[in-house]
Amino acid sequence: MNSSKLSLDFYLQPTLKVAQQILGKYIIHNVGRYRLVGKIVETEAYIGPYDLASHASRGKTQRNAVMFEKGGKIYVYLIYGMYYCLNIVTEAKDYPAAALVRAVEPIEGIEPMWHNRYGDLKYDPENKKKIISLTNGPGKLCRAFGINQSFNGLDLGGERIYLAGGARVRAAEIAASKRIGVDYAKEYRNKPWRFHLKNNLFVSKI
DNA sequence: CAAGAGATCATCT
DNA sequence: GATGATCTCTTGA
Numbered sequence: 715m716n717s718s719k720l721s722l723d724f725y726l727q728p729t730l731k732v733a734q735q736i737l738g739k740y741i742i743h744n745v746g747r748y749r750l751v752g753k754i755v756e757t758e759a760y761i762g763p764y765d766l767a768s769h770a771s772r773g774k775t776q777r778n779a780v781m782f783e784k785g786g787k788i789y790v791y792l793i794y795g796m797y798y799c800l801n802i803v804t805e806a807k808d809y810p811a812a813a814l815v816r817a818v819e820p821i822e823g824i825e826p827m828w829h830n831r832y833g834d835l836k837y838d839p840e841n842k843k844k845i846i847s848l849t850n851g852p853g854k855l856c857r858a859f860g861i862n863q864s865f866n867g868l869d870l871g872g873e874r875i876y877l878a879g880g881a882r883v884r885a886a887e888i889a890a891s892k893r894i895g896v897d898y899a900k901e902y903r904n905k906p907w908r909f910h911l912k913n914n915l916f917v918s919k920i
Numbered sequence: 921c922a923a924g925a926g927a928t929c930a931t932c933t
Numbered sequence: 934g935a936t937g938a939t940c941t942c943t944t945g946a
Contacts, residue, residue: 758938767938777931795928797939814938853939863930895938925943933935 717742720877725785725870729804732785733759733813734888734909736802739879741818743859750827750859752818752849754877756910756917758893760801761811767899770810780867781810788875790856790866797853800861802870802877816894816908818849819916820858827858851918887912894919 720739725732736754743750760768760781769778769791780789780803789801789812801812820827827848828837839845849855856862861875870876890906897903910917 760938769938772932775932791938792930794937794939795930799938801938816938851939893938898937921946923944925941927939927941929936931936 717878718880720870720879722786722871725802725804726806727785727804729759729761729811729813730907732802732804733757733907734885735882736813736815736877737888737909737911738881738883739877740821741815741859741875741877743861743875744873745826745860748823748826751822752820752855752859753879754815754817755819755914756815756817757908758814758816759811759907759909760814761907763810764902765899765905766902767893767896767905768810768812774810778810781812782808783867785811786870788865788868788870790861790863792863793853798856798862799852800856800859800865814852815855816852817910817916817918818855819914820845820849824848830860831858846915850916883911 739754741752765771770781774782780787784807785804787803789803790798793799800815803812805811825837831848848858889910889912891908892904893908
């Protein structure tokens with residue numbers, strides 16, 4: 715795989731573009747003596763101060779402050795008291811926007827991911843159902859990658875966690891659809907701001 | 921397979 | 934005091 719780190723300028727582009735172009739890219743988390751790598755296969759865009767689905771729609775708060783930073787950081791928050799969600803902050807400083815990473819395909823470090831998700835359950839690479847369930851959802855992938863609140867605000871230009879990859883995915887390989895779980899967002903709930911790789915087994919929902 | 925309920929708590933009002 | 938960018942388990946067809 716091409717493991718050159720993405721330039722920080724990449725994240726300053728419009729969120730819809732970033733959300734689509736990080737599909738197929740690799741997210742790399744260096745932890746101890748090994749690294750966890752996943753290919754991003756599903757994302758959602760949360761864009762600006764008026765997007766009613768976005769945490770930023772009611773202004774800057776302690777929780778969402780990172781969304782207002784210059785693109786190229788990660789925004790991590792706790793949802794439903796139990797799960798973390800990972801976002802890639804986009805666009806210019808003071809314009810709150812981010813791409814939620816909803817699903818990845820495990821590439822490297824699958825066994826540690828298994829233990830992060832399933833505890834002491836014996837690793838079974840033949841159990842396709844459980845392998846797919848490792849990272850086919852925003853809360854699941856954070857658990858598999860060991861991502862928690864302490865990652866909030868980390869810079870993707872650093873060595874601990876970053877995105878890498880080469881070839882751009884062709885538009886014909888990308889499907890757009892409504893975002894998941896934002897029925898409260900009035901006229902914004904039907905925006906086609908969710909993107910996923912067609913025919914990928916690790917997408918959370920078809 | 922689909923639908924529904926419960927878990928669980930930091931954050932915001 | 935209410936809620937949520939989710940997940941797992943159970944029930945029932």
